[in-house]
Amino acid sequence: MTDASPPQAVVSLGPVSFIVLGMLATCGPMTSYELKREVDNSVGYFWSFPRSQLYAEPQRLSRLGYLEEQQEDSGRRRRVFSITETGRGALHDWLAQSAGAGELRDPGLLKLFFSASGPAGTAQAIAAEQEALHQQRLAEYVRLQNSTDDSAQPLSPTLRMGLLYEEASVKFWRELAQQEQENVPVGAPDARIS
Amino acid sequence: MTDASPPQAVVSLGPVSFIVLGMLATCGPMTSYELKREVDNSVGYFWSFPRSQLYAEPQRLSRLGYLEEQQEDSGRRRRVFSITETGRGALHDWLAQSAGAGELRDPGLLKLFFSASGPAGTAQAIAAEQEALHQQRLAEYVRLQNSTDDSAQPLSPTLRMGLLYEEASVKFWRELAQQEQENVPVGAPDARIS
DNA sequence: TACGGCATGTAATCGGTTACATGATTTA
DNA sequence: TAAATCATGTAACCGATTACATGCCGTA
Numbered sequence: 553m554t555d556a557s558p559p560q561a562v563v564s565l566g567p568v569s570f571i572v573l574g575m576l577a578t579c580g581p582m583t584s585y586e587l588k589r590e591v592d593n594s595v596g597y598f599w600s601f602p603r604s605q606l607y608a609e610p611q612r613l614s615r616l617g618y619l620e621e622q623q624e625d626s627g628r629r630r631r632v633f634s635i636t637e638t639g640r641g642a643l644h645d646w647l648a649q650s651a652g653a654g655e656l657r658d659p660g661l662l663k664l665f666f667s668a669s670g671p672a673g674t675a676q677a678i679a680a681e682q683e684a685l686h687q688q689r690l691a692e693y694v695r696l697q698n699s700t701d702d703s704a705q706p707l708s709p710t711l712r713m714g715l716l717y718e719e720a721s722v723k724f725w726r727e728l729a730q731q732e733q734e735n736v737p738v739g740a741p742d743a744r745i746s
Numbered sequence: 747m748t749d750a751s752p753p754q755a756v757v758s759l760g761p762v763s764f765i766v767l768g769m770l771a772t773c774g775p776m777t778s779y780e781l782k783r784e785v786d787n788s789v790g791y792f793w794s795f796p797r798s799q800l801y802a803e804p805q806r807l808s809r810l811g812y813l814e815e816q817q818e819d820s821g822r823r824r825r826v827f828s829i830t831e832t833g834r835g836a837l838h839d840w841l842a843q844s845a846g847a848g849e850l851r852d853p854g855l856l857k858l859f860f861s862a863s864g865p866a867g868t869a870q871a872i873a874a875e876q877e878a879l880h881q882q883r884l885a886e887y888v889r890l891q892n893s894t895d896d897s898a899q900p901l902s903p904t905l906r907m908g909l910l911y912e913e914a915s916v917k918f919w920r921e922l923a924q925q926e927q928e929n930v931p932v933g934a935p936d937a938r939i940s
Numbered sequence: 941t942a943c944g945g946c947a948t949g950t951a952a953t954c955g956g957t958t959a960c961a962t963g964a965t966t967t968a
Numbered sequence: 969t970a971a972a973t974c975a976t977g978t979a980a981c982c983g984a985t986t987a988c989a990t991g992c993c994g995t996a
Binding site: 758760762795796798799802803806 | 954955956957958959
């Protein structure tokens with residue numbers, strides 16, 4: 553009993569785990585590639601991560617008992633994953649827990665904050681680029697919104713949030729570019745959010 | 747010459763690196779603890795990370811030549827970091843490069859998206875919690891805005907964006923709670939953003 | 941049947957996170 | 969001078985990212 557207790561993983565399930573669990577619970581058994589497809593035109597819009605995670609993560613979840621894995625024996629012999637009851641339980645628990653607050657992890661904002669450390673015109677350049685970017689995204693979301701088949705159906709709420717966010721962003725960066733043009737210096741050297 | 751070339755770090759500088767560089771460029775030489783203080787009431791609002799990073803990262807940046815480190819010889823003998831010319835160069839380059847788009851990495855949205863996999867009322871619970879959360883943040887930002895000393899000064903732009911975002915969020919979650927009350931099912935089982 | 945692209949995976953590494961641990965300063 | 973809090977760091981692990989590598993399949 554003097555054995556050092558083996559170090560254990562403390563937080564075994566992260567957001568990506570629940571994306572996998574959630575997708576499999578929602579869409580039924582899938583391969584990693586199909587998962588990628590699903591993610592790419594849904595949660596991928598606001599929670600992206602590299603494709604390889606969708607190969608590694610299901611295996612991990614299998615080892616932990618949250619998924620079952622079945623290998624095809626025809627041609628491509630690819631792995632099809634399905635969620636177990638344990639997996640569903642974990643998903644339920646997660647959904648029941650408080651979500652906490654997210655953050656805007658926006659590299660554009662980050663650069664803007666430090667823009668005074670760059671050459672003059674840095675903030676302006678950033679603002680121009682960001683306005684265009686968000687403009688594009690906004691347009692894409694509007695297109696998605698209009699292209700939804702059943703017109704009576706309520707929008708996917710996440711899409712709605714995406715729209716609101718992009719609208720706010722366009723407003724923000726446009727405003728900023730405006731101010732810059734009026735030569736109001738922005739991003740003061742020791743600017744803090746307070 | 748048959749030696750395998752040693753594997754090299756390909757992307758040595760990430761966002762956290764530039765937060766450190768930017769802070770040191772802006773505020774002058776600092777210790778890790780002082781960096782933490784600065785981050786906590788500025789970029790920390792939209793780009794958070796654990797405190798320990800602010801001890802590890804400067805050391806890494808020192809090794810890479812972007813910072814210089816000087817140890818106090820009085821009581822606490824703590825390490826004071828300052829940015830080198832190389833560091834300033836890297837910061838400039840970063841600021842000049844395109845920032846790309848950020849994403850809303852919001853766990854609340856994520857759960858909402860999968861809420862149909864939970865028991866009935868899941869979406870409603872999430873909406874209630876999130877509305878309160880964003881309400882709080884909004885209030886905090888408003889307070890910060892009002893507490894700024896020089897009233898004539900333009901707001902820190904990042905704070906402005908924070909306000910816009912929180913306003914949009916409050917609107918979104920409130921709307922959603924409203925709909926839920928009217929028993930419009932939300933977060934359809936295979937809802938995708940399209 | 942060759943070729944191009946779609947599909948599927950693995951290997952290696954590093955940054956980020958969690959957890960532990962202790963020292964210095966202030967204040968009651 | 970004891971307690972509390974502020975301050976400062978380290979160790980170890982793991983998820984996430986990058987890069988590599990190859991296989992199947994439709995089509996010309």
